[in-house]
Amino acid sequence: MTNQKTEKVLFAERLGLAINNKGIKKSPTVLCNLFNSNWRGRSITPHTARNWILGIAMPQQDKLVSLAKLLDTSAGQLRYGRSNEKTMIFSTDNFESEVSNTDQEFFMRYLNLDDVRKRLSRDVVSEFSKSNSKSQSNRRGLN
Numbered sequence: 001m002t003n004q005k006t007e008k009v010l011f012a013e014r015l016g017l018a019i020n021n022k023g024i025k026k027s028p029t030v031l032c033n034l035f036n037s038n039w040r041g042r043s044i045t046p047h048t049a050r051n052w053i054l055g056i057a058m059p060q061q062d063k064l065v066s067l068a069k070l071l072d073t074s075a076g077q078l079r080y081g082r083s084n085e086k087t088m089i090f091s092t093d094n095f096e097s098e099v100s101n102t103d104q105e106f107f108m109r110y111l112n113l114d115d116v117r118k119r120l121s122r123d124v125v126s127e128f129s130k131s132n133s134k135s136q137s138n139r140r141g142l143n
Contacts (some may be wrong), residue, residue, distance in 0.1 A: 012055030014078050018071040019053075021102055028053060039066055072101050 005013075019026050024034065028050035036043045041062070051057035052067075059067055061075070068075040099107075110121055 006055070008058050009055035010081065011058050011079060012053060014081055015052060015067075015071075018068075018073045018078060021073075022071050024071075026053065034070060035063075035067060038070055039063070072105075 016026060019031065024030060028046040031053065032044055032046040032049040035049065044063070048057070052059060058064070058079070064078060065075045068078050071078075110118065113121065
């Protein structure tokens, strides 16, 4: 067997990450029940969900799309590792970064705060950023 991971194993890793990001227990039964509660076609079994989680099998495209919606990601992200549908690219003059769906939702919640809570949130993030910068400088020996 080669050292390269198969497409199915990579899918399983991305599926596991999406499950964790959604805050769902990584269980075939939980995934099966969640999927079937939102799926209009023929139900899947816990064994099928287990095969997806373990990288033994991948869902067909229609199931993949439904699964992605349930997990607040895109079918492209689950299948290929990059989301063209829901990932936003943020760029400034010297910086470019992908903004995940989770971060976009966080930003939308921030925008709904009153002015006092927005300022408090900015102050907290600013302090975390300063602390993070100092920590990175210390690791590089730049203190």
